[in-house]
Amino acid sequence: MTKRTKIVIFQGGSTLAFTEYETEQLRxxxxxxxxxxxxxxxxxxxxxDQLTKAVGIAKGSFYKFYESKEMLFFAVLEGIHSELYGVADQALSETASLPTSERVAKVILAVCKRLSDTGDMIFIENDAKLLLQRLPEEVKKVHYHDDETHIRQLLEKYDLVPKCGTSLAVATVFGLILTVSHKEQIGELYPQVLETLVNGTCKELF
Structure with a gap:
């Protein structure tokens, strides 16, 4: 059942009342x-203004949902990180019978495919650094976990021990994922190039 608790938002001098469900849908x-x-x-x-027009609320109502534009974009960034972590976690759980190097390769390829399909790497590469610079330090300390943290968590969760040490492995994996940014420059052979790089590197790392 839809909760009927009302959330009051002011728009153009008048008062609008949304249920909790409606508020969540707008968010x-x-x-x-x-x-x-x-x-x-x-x-x-x-x-x-552009964002609020697109979802059908007044500009002034925006701040009932998020403190600033940066906080909204930060929520998007965190959502992307969570999705990618989920993709990697699922790939590892589904490949338990494979050798470690093959498992890790499949994870990297799955994450690269998601980034390529969604286009999210454009946002990560172009705006993530600036966004983090604009966020209050207390927000980052409590809520933000970078890519290195996520990779380390997965390695620990599945007892994956790199031959060359975790720091180098994490940096190398992140470097492989960044190749998504160069998909257009590499051209139609990108899938084969990526698979060759990932498989070869994972054999060295694990």
């Missing part, structure tokens, strides 16, 4: 629109 719509804009326009070129 999801904001996140979806922001993710689209992050990939197509970039954070700097996306305005609060």
């Amino acid at each position: 999801k719509a904001l996140l979806k629109e922001t993710r689209h804009c992050a990939v197509t326009l970039g954070m700097k070129k996306t305005s609060v």
